[in-house]
Amino acid sequence: MAKGVKARVKVPKTVDAGEIVTLKTLISHKMESGLRKDKDGNKIPQSIINRFTCAFNGNTVIDVKMAAAISTNPYFAFDAVVPEAGEFHFTWYDDDGSIYEEKKSVKIA
């Protein structure tokens, strides 16, 4: 597992039913591209997060397949519709098999 991975998501706590919300996510990860070389000229092996998903009550909002060209600390902003109270479930999949999860519940105002 990559060190110091911390996921942050920005989700409103309460919304109106059917409201469209913009979600912002950031996860700290160095996203080693596999193209860099260390001091001795050896290639540093690739170590990235290769997939990010977001679902609301099991209903997929977005599913992103990522390559090494995504920047360090991958950031995503996207829109979701909130039909009822429930929970957003964010998941990041690391190259090394680790899975990072974050959950945010949303109430209807």
Next chain:
Amino acid sequence: MELTRRDTMAIGGAAALTAILPSLSSAAIPVNELIMGVTGGVDAASKGISLTAPEIAENGNTVPISIDAPGAVAITVMAAGNPRPAVATFNFGGGSASQSATTRIRLAGTQDVVAVAEMADGSFATAHQTVKVTIGGCGG
């Protein structure tokens, strides 16, 4: 050696040439070929998708881009001049409110960023934009 104006010009010219040459010899994959790779040979329309990227990116390590393609089921983003052109593929599910997303990408140098959207009816739309990069984002 005394540096005359003529000498300075010659040196400057040579430096400019060597600066341009590597980017030419690195042979960026033609944008069309990238698009065809995603669509499987089907021609893509140039309407129905927008790609927002800065004209000039000072740092190629984090270039903010936005894509928006109403009615798309998936959007693939590629960087034609990167050592590996694949950037990301966004798949939109039933919970998404708009087929748009914002992220930050790495660009190795000045190049075209390409977005290809696959619409719900199976057609494709594409957009591309040239981004000038001052500092490359792929190490080395």
